[in-house]
Amino acid sequence: MANTVPDISLNDGNTIPQLGFGVYQIEPKDTAEAVGRALEIGYRHIDTAQMYGNEAGVGEAVRASGLDRGEVFVTSKLNNGFHRPEEARRAFESTLSALKTDYVDLFLIHWPLPTRYDGDFVSTWKTLEEFQRDGRARSIGVSNFQVPHLERLAAEADVVPAVNQIEVHPYLTNEQVRAYGSKHNILTEAWSPIAQGRVLDDPTIVDVAEQVGRTPAQVVLRWHVQRGDIVFPKSTTPKRIEENFQIFDFTLDDTAMERISGLDKGEAGRTGPNPDEFDYIPA
Ligand SMILES: NC(=O)C1=CN([C@@H]2O[C@H](COP(=O)(O)OP(=O)(O)OC[C@H]3O[C@@H](n4cnc5c(N)ncnc54)[C@H](OP(=O)(O)O)[C@@H]3O)[C@@H](O)[C@H]2O)C=CC1
């Protein structure tokens, strides 16, 4: 079975590679090297954010790779603190100049910040619609949106987000938000797909990994892609960057899939902030 990363269709007609490389917590000075390695291995999708401070390293690696810009799918996200339309426009321009590119493949509202800006993420969303209309963001989406936030966009805006990037892993399967996404053609992107390593020594994961002769990380990433979600594990360890790429040459049977899904702890399994409460704005 060849290890080929599938392209998944978005609701706007574009496509996205189902596996990418995440760069949260990679130091700006180390980012070009890590992304360069990922591109050499075959990753064609990079997930960054203004908040991570490393967009410049991502752009540098893409340019140095010898690949055409069109061969690499690049996502970035609007930082908290720039939700007002004028600020969002300036911040988006700063993303394009840091990446040294004239478009991003996908631009997201990073957090809904429902307790800031009078909860007005709809005008922020309408500003992202402008970026898509003028071609500087090929696709637009949201991150950390809960069902009521998505319902507000559906009622008050024209464009349906292409994706919702949320925390999903075996300890937080996040079924309700994922189900809203499937029903409304919004693709789920699973952030912290291996829960930053916390799920890898779970006895069920270790047992499934032994049964299929793969590593715990590969088994968890495979579980995500068989559920249809997009993943972009982060690693600065060369061997792991390769390991995480080898997930399309084996399958998990229904029993293994159900055992992993059965590890869900609901809200208790969340490792990151709760989007209903998170209102952090970087200094
Ligand atoms: N929209 C949002 O709010 C958020 C988005 N994200 C996105 O999701 C991406 C992935 O999530 P992230 O939080 O980074 O966490 P991940 O779930 O990807 O886990 C990363 C951690 O796991 C380790 N690791 C990676 N691969 C393996 C492996 N094969 N075996 C053992 N350990 C491994 C890494 O260590 P090492 O590097 O030392 O190898 C690192 O400590 C981010 O980089 C970012 O792009 C993340 C959080 C929030």
Ligand SMILES: O=C1CO[C@H](CO)[C@@H](O)[C@@H]1O
């Ligand atoms: O992308 C992100 C990385 O993790 C941080 C801490 O959980 C988040 O705030 C942020 O959304």
